[in-house]
Amino acid sequence: MDTTPSTTPRAAARAAYDRATLPPGPRAPMPVQTLLWLLRPVSTMHAWRRRYGDVFTIKLALAGDSVQVCDPALLKPIFAAKPDDARAGEANSVLEPVLGPNSTLLLDGREHLRHRKLLLPPFHGERMQRYGEIIASITDAEMERWPVGRPFPLRPAMQRITLDVILRAVFGLHDGDQLERLRPLVRELVDITRNRGAMIPWFRRELGGRSPWGRFVATRARADVLLHEIIRQRQTDPDVAERDDVLSMLVQARDENGEAMNVEELRDELMTLLLAGHETTATSLAWCFQLLLLNPRELQALQEDIAAGSTARIDAVIKETMRIRPVVPVVARRLHAPLQVGGWTLPAGVMVAPNIELIHHRDDLYPQPDQFRPDRFLDAQAESYEWLPFGGGVRRCLGASFAIFEMRTVTNLELADGTMDRVRRAAVVMVPERGVRVTLREPLVA
Numbered sequence: 444m445d446t447t448p449s450t451t452p453r454a455a456a457r458a459a460y461d462r463a464t465l466p467p468g469p470r471a472p473m474p475v476q477t478l479l480w481l482l483r484p485v486s487t488m489h490a491w492r493r494r495y496g497d498v499f500t501i502k503l504a505l506a507g508d509s510v511q512v513c514d515p516a517l518l519k520p521i522f523a524a525k526p527d528d529a530r531a532g533e534a535n536s537v538l539e540p541v542l543g544p545n546s547t548l549l550l551d552g553r554e555h556l557r558h559r560k561l562l563l564p565p566f567h568g569e570r571m572q573r574y575g576e577i578i579a580s581i582t583d584a585e586m587e588r589w590p591v592g593r594p595f596p597l598r599p600a601m602q603r604i605t606l607d608v609i610l611r612a613v614f615g616l617h618d619g620d621q622l623e624r625l626r627p628l629v630r631e632l633v634d635i636t637r638n639r640g641a642m643i644p645w646f647r648r649e650l651g652g653r654s655p656w657g658r659f660v661a662t663r664a665r666a667d668v669l670l671h672e673i674i675r676q677r678q679t680d681p682d683v684a685e686r687d688d689v690l691s692m693l694v695q696a697r698d699e700n701g702e703a704m705n706v707e708e709l710r711d712e713l714m715t716l717l718l719a720g721h722e723t724t725a726t727s728l729a730w731c732f733q734l735l736l737l738n739p740r741e742l743q744a745l746q747e748d749i750a751a752g753s754t755a756r757i758d759a760v761i762k763e764t765m766r767i768r769p770v771v772p773v774v775a776r777r778l779h780a781p782l783q784v785g786g787w788t789l790p791a792g793v794m795v796a797p798n799i800e801l802i803h804h805r806d807d808l809y810p811q812p813d814q815f816r817p818d819r820f821l822d823a824q825a826e827s828y829e830w831l832p833f834g835g836g837v838r839r840c841l842g843a844s845f846a847i848f849e850m851r852t853v854t855n856l857e858l859a860d861g862t863m864d865r866v867r868r869a870a871v872v873m874v875p876e877r878g879v880r881v882t883l884r885e886p887l888v889a
């Protein structure tokens with residue numbers, strides 16, 4: 444993920460290089476480029492690509508030079524680079540206060556590989572069926588609470604669903620005290636981290652708990668007490684081998700030296716799965732509904748297909764949603780060795796960033812790229828570097844099967860107003876500005 448602006452102690456030791464050797468890009472001063480990147484991410488990215496082409500350099504506060512790559516033919520060297528030479532963990536370092544230093548998202552090299560191997564088995568595609576019942580029952584319970592005939596924003600509703608899915612399927616919490624205590628704390632943490640001011644290192648001042656950063660530190664401390672309690676209980680649970688949730692599998696997992704993850708590692712990975720899996724999936728779902736509801740013919744075709752017992756169209760709808768509205772628009776790697784990308788030799792020290800948003804909107808790959816046309820994916824499989832909402836290489840999203848499985852939830856909704864939401868940046872993810880307002884019609888169709 445590209446979580447710029449970011450900073451890292453290692454960044455200070457970056458090799459010096461000659462900026463004249465970098466691909467050309469906007470000349471505006473760095474603060475102006477950073478502001479545009481933060482406040483008008485989508486239109487700015489497209490304007491830069493129109494002006495500078497498939498490979499261009501932008502300059503962002505704290506992150507420094509970031510070479511944006513928008514041609515899928517140039518991505519292989521980036522995604523296949525040696526993990527020590529192209530580091531994603533370093534590029535994500537702004538998330539460290541929330542996730543902790545042992546998070547898969549923040550690690551690089553051997554430690555990253557060790558964590559990834561321990562985390563992969565619970566997220567294997569085949570295991571998803573086990574979570575199907577949990578996801579369906581949480582969705583039903585949420586929908587029963589929706590008002591009928593009165594508009595309401597869909598994204599918060601999707602956030603409630605995806606949060607509960609993670610707390611139950613990943614943490615293994617079912618109705619009870621720990622679930623009730625953790626839910627509001629996570630919501631609060633997510634809300635605070637969405638506030639850009641709270642997360643930018645320059646503004647991290649506690650001010651006796653009154654500043655956004657101060658509130659964040661206090662809430663994180665309360666969440667940590669609870670997370671440690673949950674982990675310790677699971678580690679000593681005599682029935683852990685019979686449990687289906689991800690945490691129970693992680694507690695039992697052993698690396699190649701026979702070592703288990705310690706409590707701190709488990710805490711950081713739980714927080715990672717929560718934050719990486721909850722907002723992203725909820726936002727994709729909200730976009731999916733908005734696109735379907737604004738394209739009634741697509742919605743009808745989908746409902747007919749589902750009634751006929753086919754899942755081909757829902758998968759195409761999900762793929763097209765994630766193409767046209769990728770919630771993570773850019774992923775990034777910090778180079779520690781020179782890398783050849785097309786005709787450019789990019790020096791150690793720069794950030795190289797496959798730009799998902801721009802690749803997904805290339806008209807040579809996707810004719811009329813701004814149109815929502817799930818048919819594109821009905822007959823043809825996209826090449827992996829042409830459709831990459833989950834990133835790529837050894838850092839590709841661990842929860843991709845989980846997210847897609849969860850998104851196969853379809854409801855019968857009507858848009859409260861028929862206008863498309865603008866894309867707004869909420870820290871890392873790109874969200875619908877007004878939350879996708881919908882009105883529920885009866886009867887519900889699952």
Ligand code: HEM
Nearest residue numbers: 444719720723724727771774833834835838840841842846
């Ligand atoms: C629509 C939903 C989701 C989207 C769009 C998404 C997207 C991404 C992206 C773009 C990355 C970075 C890949 C890269 O740097 O190349 C990533 C990494 C990751 N995601 Fe997801 N994600 C989603 C859902 C989930 C879910 C449900 C989980 C788990 C419950 C999850 C867990 C992770 C983890 C652990 C990583 C770090 C992988 C690594 O560094 O090795 N994600 N995701």
